[in-house]
Amino acid sequence: MNPILPQFESVFSIDCLIFGFDEGELKILLIERNEEPFKDLWALPGYLVGNDEGISHAAERILYELTGLRDIFMDQFYVFGEVDRHPQGRVVTVAYYALIRINGIKDLKPVTSFAKSASWYNINNLPEILAFDHRSIFDKGFEKIKQKISYEPIAFELLPEKFSLTQLQNLYEVILNKKLDKRNFRKKMLNYGILKELDEKEKGVSYRAAKLYRFDRRKYAKLFKNELTFGK
Amino acid sequence: MNPILPQFESVFSIDCLIFGFDEGELKILLIERNEEPFKDLWALPGYLVGNDEGISHAAERILYELTGLRDIFMDQFYVFGEVDRHPQGRVVTVAYYALIRINGIKDLKPVTSFAKSASWYNINNLPEILAFDHRSIFDKGFEKIKQKISYEPIAFELLPEKFSLTQLQNLYEVILNKKLDKRNFRKKMLNYGILKELDEKEKGVSYRAAKLYRFDRRKYAKLFKNELTFGK
DNA sequence: TTACTTAGTGTCAGCAATACACCCTATATT
DNA sequence: AATATAGGGTGTATTGCTGACACTAAGTAA
Numbered sequence: 001m002n003p004i005l006p007q008f009e010s011v012f013s014i015d016c017l018i019f020g021f022d023e024g025e026l027k028i029l030l031i032e033r034n035e036e037p038f039k040d041l042w043a044l045p046g047y048l049v050g051n052d053e054g055i056s057h058a059a060e061r062i063l064y065e066l067t068g069l070r071d072i073f074m075d076q077f078y079v080f081g082e083v084d085r086h087p088q089g090r091v092v093t094v095a096y097y098a099l100i101r102i103n104g105i106k107d108l109k110p111v112t113s114f115a116k117s118a119s120w121y122n123i124n125n126l127p128e129i130l131a132f133d134h135r136s137i138f139d140k141g142f143e144k145i146k147q148k149i150s151y152e153p154i155a156f157e158l159l160p161e162k163f164s165l166t167q168l169q170n171l172y173e174v175i176l177n178k179k180l181d182k183r184n185f186r187k188k189m190l191n192y193g194i195l196k197e198l199d200e201k202e203k204g205v206s207y208r209a210a211k212l213y214r215f216d217r218r219k220y221a222k223l224f225k226n227e228l229t230f231g232k
Numbered sequence: 233m234n235p236i237l238p239q240f241e242s243v244f245s246i247d248c249l250i251f252g253f254d255e256g257e258l259k260i261l262l263i264e265r266n267e268e269p270f271k272d273l274w275a276l277p278g279y280l281v282g283n284d285e286g287i288s289h290a291a292e293r294i295l296y297e298l299t300g301l302r303d304i305f306m307d308q309f310y311v312f313g314e315v316d317r318h319p320q321g322r323v324v325t326v327a328y329y330a331l332i333r334i335n336g337i338k339d340l341k342p343v344t345s346f347a348k349s350a351s352w353y354n355i356n357n358l359p360e361i362l363a364f365d366h367r368s369i370f371d372k373g374f375e376k377i378k379q380k381i382s383y384e385p386i387a388f389e390l391l392p393e394k395f396s397l398t399q400l401q402n403l404y405e406v407i408l409n410k411k412l413d414k415r416n417f418r419k420k421m422l423n424y425g426i427l428k429e430l431d432e433k434e435k436g437v438s439y440r441a442a443k444l445y446r447f448d449r450r451k452y453a454k455l456f457k458n459e460l461t462f463g464k
Numbered sequence: 465t466t467a468c469t470t471a472g473t474g475t476c477a478g479c480a481a482t483a484c485a486c487c488c489t490a491t492a493t494t
Numbered sequence: 495a496a497t498a499t500a501g502g503g504t505g506t507a508t509t510g511c512t513g514a515c516a517c518t519a520a521g522t523a524a
Contacts, residue, residue: 396471397471397472398470398471414471414472414473415472415473415474418472418473419473419474437469437470438468438469438470439468439469439470439471440469440470440471440472441470441471442470442471442472443471443472
């Protein structure tokens with residue numbers, strides 16, 4: 001029943017937490033495995049690192065192969081290296097998160113043979129069981145994102161180029177898992193001075209259209225002064 | 233000149249940034265290599281992870297072998313996995329930082345054969361050249377510590393159990409690399425309510441002795457509410 | 465007793481964080 | 495044309511934290 005796969009001594013892999021924000025929901029991309037072990041279970045997309053391939057290169061390659069996307073915001077956040085985390089040998093995995101803009105690309109075709117499908121899951125509604133230790137990887141990565149969103153402008157990586165303040169606030173609310181006050185949120189965001197107000201408005205809504213903004217990377221650089229809590 | 237060492241295909245190692253605070257200076261522990269490659273150069277203490285050994289276990293073991301210390305505050309902070317970072321093969325290294333209390337243990341005897349000595353270096357006065365990519369590892373790790381000290385109570389891991397506010401402030405100043413105002417620092421620290429004032433005073437000083445404090449882990453738990461910047 | 469060295473303390477101003485509720489505007493419906 | 499609907503957009507008062515700033519207190523050593 002369980003076909004014996006080639007045994008390996010010690011290899012590295014990359015596993016990716018690919019976050020996307022769509023229709024007010026924060027989602028991650030999972031693949032349905034088509035191979036043992038954990039055949040038919042959902043897993044984080046990931047793959048082995050080549051023998052002559054740098055870790056960060058591998059991460060970008062694997063993301064590209066799965067999503068067709070390049071130049072994506074991604075960073076490693078933890079290494080999972082317990083001896084028994086892979087039933088067939090020693091696999092140390094470097095976990096990355098990636099933040100992508102889901103525009104039209106909701107349904108990604110799995111490119112790799114070991115997956116039979118890929119789909120987006122709301123982070124509050126993941127499959128009960130994930131393959132390997134992928135549940136812990138998710139937990140740890142989501143924690144990081146939560147922390148990071150409070151002091152780095154990662155939210156903008158998840159939104160379209162042009163977005164409304166309401167969209168931005170929704171994203172913060174979903175990640176932080178709490179309601180924020182609309183007036184305070186806007187005051188604070190606009191005060192940072194890192195948003196550029198555009199001459200455009202939302203389209204296709206059946207109510208008053210909201211102004212659109214763009215993240216101003218240039219101005220953001222200035223904000224780097226507030227890195228540290230202590231003043232004098 | 234350069235003896236050929238056994239070639240390996242793909243292994244992983246741990247490298248440790250071991251921070252200590254002593255006599256008002258922040259230091260890290262370096263070893264002087266006794267083996268090629270980079271013989272006679274200074275390097276971060278580290279070693280290969282065993283084939284049947286978990287990453288975190290290896291980190292603790294390696295730290296123990298080098299310092300004789302257990303139950304130390306340590307955490308991984310980054311993986312360095314470029315193909316050419318080790319001249320003799322593919323070595324992916326998981327970098328950890330560890331924070332230890334230097335009490336009497338200033339001079340550690342190297343336990344491993346590949347080191348001929350170990351010593352503490354002031355972080356502002358490291359050797360010009362470190363082995364491998366250890367300089368980048370230091371830079372990245374020190375950045376993390378800097379950030380972390382502003383929102384997690386890691387400073388206390390570096391101080392003795394009982395410490396004065398002046399000691400604590402010195403440590404912050406050294407890590408953040410700036411002078412802090414004494415009154416503001418004390419006000420802020422004491423307001424957090426995570427310090428327990430003791431009935432003891434400094435001893436052996438030739439001036440007015442300072443009150444000693446202890447970090448109150450229990451009360452700290454409460455402070456976890458301030459994790460996120462947004463209130464309502 | 466004096467000199468020296470570090471410990472220890474309070475206030476004010478400015479700004480950011482929070483709490484809170486109503487009118488505006490674009491579209492869809494009748 | 496009038497009305498309903500749904501989300502867009504706005505201001506103020508309070509409170510608490512941050513940061514600037516300088517002198518006295520206490521202990522030791524000579």
